Amino acid sequence: MPLGPVRPSPLVEQATERLRAQIVAGEWAVGARLPGETTLAAELGVGRSTVREALRGLAGEGFVRARQGAGVFVVSAEPVGEEWPARLRKAAVRDVYEVRMAVETHAARLAAERRTEADLTAIEAALAGRRAAAAEGDRALVEADIAFHAAVVGAAHNPVLAGLFADFVPVLREGLVELLALTRMREGDPGARDGAHEALVRAVREGDGAGAAEVVRGELEDPFGVAPG
CATH class of the missing domain: 1.20.120.530 (GntR ligand-binding domain-like)
Structure with a gap:
């Protein structure tokens, strides 16, 4: 299932929603490494900073975790609880x-x-x-x-x-x-x-x-x- 470009605004929220949907749908299994920021930005039609904020939000929801020098990995297909960044976005x-x-x-x-x-x-x-x-x-x-x-x-x-x-x-x-x-x-x-x-x-x-x-x-x-x- 291709990601497809997002609409102009609000970019971070839309990018987060698209990436979350991919994880929940099993497009990226638990333990899988996500594509790099540059690749995700190109597929979503947004800047790398938007992708970075979206990934940070998904990390706050418990879906992904960054490993220094290795990339961002899926750690759960379900949210583990609403943390501070998620509360702020709402x-x-x-x-x-x-x-x-x-x-x-x-x-x-x-x-x-x-x-x-x-x-x-x-x-x-x-x-x-x-x-x-x-x-x-x-x-x-x-x-x-x-x-x-x-x-x-x-x-x-x-x-x-x-x-x-x-x-x-x-x-x-x-x-x-x-x-x-x-x-x-x-x-x-x-x-x-x-x-x-x-x-x-x-x-x-x-x-x-x-x-x-x-x-x-x-x-x-x-x-x-x-x-x-």
Whole structure:
């Protein structure tokens, strides 16, 4: 049974569904090694990053497991229970934002206290990238915005916080693109709160943990000028 290309959106969810169906149908038996990311991406008509996120979701559901240097293998034809990544994929954007706020406000505070010069360079480069992406459309801006916030979280030097943020990314990516399109706020603010992001960089640079946390809290309490839902 050929996989067949997926529709344009939402890519990760569709790719996950197609791969899951192949496993459940027995196309790849338990113990079998899945084709490589490049092969799966070509068959599904998506990018390798989409395949990677889909495989990560299937791993969270208990269908597959990656073996370093060997590939990704089927370990079950049935889900072994809904784990954290699976719950996130089903969550409402509002619910994700409530948890994201707790993670990022604390991470911003720690980033201001722990950042290195290399961290500052990365954060400032990410801010420049966000500004450049503002002229490329909503999706490009969302990708750059996520990269900026990831750089700030990374500066906290806490792998658990960084891991939690990374888990949010698939839900955030699609939710924020839809939110920007719905609110059309960029018609009046093309940079989508560039000033707040600059203030966050300044607070981190100056070691102002409370200020950094407050900037993030203010942004996430009312993203893009409306309450998430």
